[in-house]
Amino acid sequence: MRIPGREATMPSKKATATPSLRPPVVIIDDSNLKQVFLTDVLKNDFTVFAFSSEQDALPHLEEIRPKCFLVDMERPGEDGFETIRHIKAMPVVAKVPIILITSTTDPDTESRVLSSGGVDFVGNRFSPEIILNRVKIHVELYGYRCELEDRVREETHKVIELQDAIMLVLSDLVECRDSMTSGHAIRTRDYVDCLIKQLLADGRYADQLPPSVVRDTVRAAPLHDIGKVGIPDAILNKPERLTENEFKAMKRHTIFGASAILHAMKTLQDNTFLRVLRDMAFSHHEHWDGSGYPLGLAGERIPLCGRIMAIPDVYDALISERPYKPSISHEEAVEIITQGIGTHFDPVVGEAFIACEKDFRNISERLR
Ligand SMILES: [Fe+2]
Ligand SMILES: [Fe+2]
Structure with missing residues (x-):
């Protein structure tokens, strides 16, 4: 030198x-x-x-x-x-x-x-x-x-890697029980990632989506249905449409999931990842107009992570074949979600979905 x-x-x-x-x-x-x-x-x-x-x-x-x-x-x-x-x-x-x-x-x-x-x-x-x-x-x-x-960076990296591995194990376990939704958990993670990137690119909800919340939301996505482990096999894997009572029991996966996370939160207070996971597990079936479950929350009373997850969850269900229903095309799924904006879905998140729907199609083709 x-x-x-x-x-x-x-x-x-x-x-x-x-x-x-x-x-x-x-x-x-x-x-x-x-x-x-x-x-x-x-x-x-x-x-x-x-x-x-x-x-x-x-x-x-x-x-x-x-x-x-x-x-x-x-x-x-x-x-x-x-x-x-x-x-x-x-x-x-x-x-x-x-x-x-x-x-x-x-x-x-x-x-x-x-x-x-x-x-x-x-x-x-x-x-x-x-x-x-x-x-x-x-x-x-x-x-x-x-x-x-350097040591803190190294250790933090190891902890994050371990957490990711545990997330994967848990989401695999959920999918093991729910044989009908193969790959749903992992696909929703990529859809959520895509949707959040679009929201941030549009400058929407940026104040509620700092990098740490984005990371936690994307990491929590594969576990949004974790409460399904508490649903009996006969209902979870029933090849026909569910009866009213069975559907009522199925709805409880939101509560089971949130309760399990709440339990963990008692030992790990102030853990932002667990808070996001609890909110997402609890609220991803709530509707913007208050007609969803388990609580019938409306508008911004539904946690943002639940409002975001609602779209990937429905999109993936629509384009996937089930024993009791055929799959529909990407275009038809986009049409159905567009019709639900403002009633089922948060209008802002819905707008972001329309802006990035082609990326949804790419993800579904890549992960199918
Ligand atoms: Fe669900
Ligand atoms: Fe789901």
Whole structure:
């Protein structure tokens, strides 16, 4: 790597780290004398890159990937606070500690340095030991922080993977019991994903659909019928149309599902995924005009995840063949859903469905 600037490449005899292990540190200081002094102080423990101005330094930061900055506050034509702001705006170095060098002893400057993102500052008359130790401390802390963030990321990823696997196992179990709706659970996940993307693209319900809710809603979709495990086989797998009483019993899958999730929520309080799953299991058969079940909720009293799931659920049922009914074409299904907008379905979600119905057809063909 060839970087313009003053780089210390000659470790002294009492060097404590090999050059490849010396973390890179960037100095931005217009004083040649201070650059030489600081480089000399740090060069045994760090690979030092010194620049006279922010303008010279910034283009090289991505390549250097410093572990600490030493920035002179008072440089001709450049403001130290602006330099902090510019460094913080670069994602690759945004979290790297910045130590400010200033001749000011004013407490306001001190608090401004700290509140603007600097981690520490030293006066112009610093001792070599102080500056070396401060840089060492901040580089070490930054290392711990990066390590911790990596571990949290890794662990979070593992937990999400495990949750996804459990979701899959559970939705497979539901489908094992309900032999008539093969693949329904997985298909509804992709339809829900598609519908939410369309809503967000249209700027609809964006305030209720932040990324975490979107993720939870899509992940919850394959389990919307989880309560069917509580329905007797004779009803669940009956090849003929259900009688009125049987249909009444079937409707209870919404309550069984929500109750099971509620049980889990008692041990995992404030779990947003479970809350979305409970609402979806409970409300995906409610109708916009209040004629659905189990509660006959109407309009926006129906949770949004239930209003969204209602369309994929009906669409998939319509285009799927059952022993008691033939499948209908995509076009016919779109027609039936369009007629239900404003009565069965939320008008906003219905509008989004019309805008992305071709994607529904692609999903159904891909997953059939
Ligand atoms: Fe259902
Ligand atoms: Fe369903």
